[in-house]
Amino acid sequence: MTIALPLDMTDIKGFLAEDEAEALYNYALSLAERGPVLEVGSYCGKSTIYLGLACQQKQGVVYAVDHHIGSEEHQLGEMFHDPELYDASEARFDTFKEFRRNIRRARLEDTVVPLVATSEVSARHWQTPLAMVFIDGGHSLDAALCDYRCWAGHIMKGGILAIHDLFPAPEEGGQAPYAIYKLALASGLFEEIARVNTLGLLRRI
Structure with missing residues (x-):
């Protein structure tokens, strides 16, 4: 399927x-009429835009969860640190300004x-059933387990x-996302439906 993109996605960090x-995009498009989509780990909004463009067609909503101060690997001196996203005046990594700018450019506000x-x-007080959850947050085991435990049940x-x-x-890479993927399969609540590159897709049974 050809996705009509409102901006050059190669310009967006991610x-x-x-x-x-x-x-x-395709899974969000197929599910957006059933309920909202939620992602964990928006960074600068690349994945958010693809999910948002799908949901926009169905008058749906994407909830984008991110504290926007970067995961462990984004901090000063770490492997994936980006100096352009570091606010020296606050001595803090900060992706929220860039995220908002990209969502505005994509006309997804x-x-x-x-x-x-x-x-x-x-x-903490979440009550709304979710049609799709995309987990791409912190890659420490504690962070990944927290994301899974907070959202999978919804x-x-x-x-x-x-x-x-x-x-x-x-x-090949960090093991925390794979650990929660195996945990989801072992729970008996999910079945594997696809693997696309490093993206795993499970359906709630």
Whole structure:
């Protein structure tokens, strides 16, 4: 499926491959009429835009959960630190300004609802069933487990749990996303329906 993009996505910072982006878009498009989509880990909004464009067509909503101060790997001196996103005056990594700018450029301000907080805080009183959850937050085991435990139980039957950065072999990448993917399968609540590059897709049974 050809996605009508309102801007050049190569201009947007992020770590999402094209085939993964297309899969997120297609699954969100197929589910957006059933309920809202929620993502954990928006960074600068690349995945948010693909999810948002799908939901916009169905008058749906994307809740974008991110504290916007970066994961462990984004901090000063770490492997994925981007100095352009570091606010020296506050001595803090900050992606929210860039995220808002990209959502505005994509004309998705009436579709995307930013939740500028952790999963734990955002989920504390959450009641709304979700048609799709995309987890791409912090890659420490504690952070990934928290994201999974906060949101997996809110996915409606037939809904999708998508988890990014699955690397079964330790030498290929961090293991936390793969650990929660295996945890979801072992729970008996989800079945695997697709793997696209490093994106895993599970359906709530």
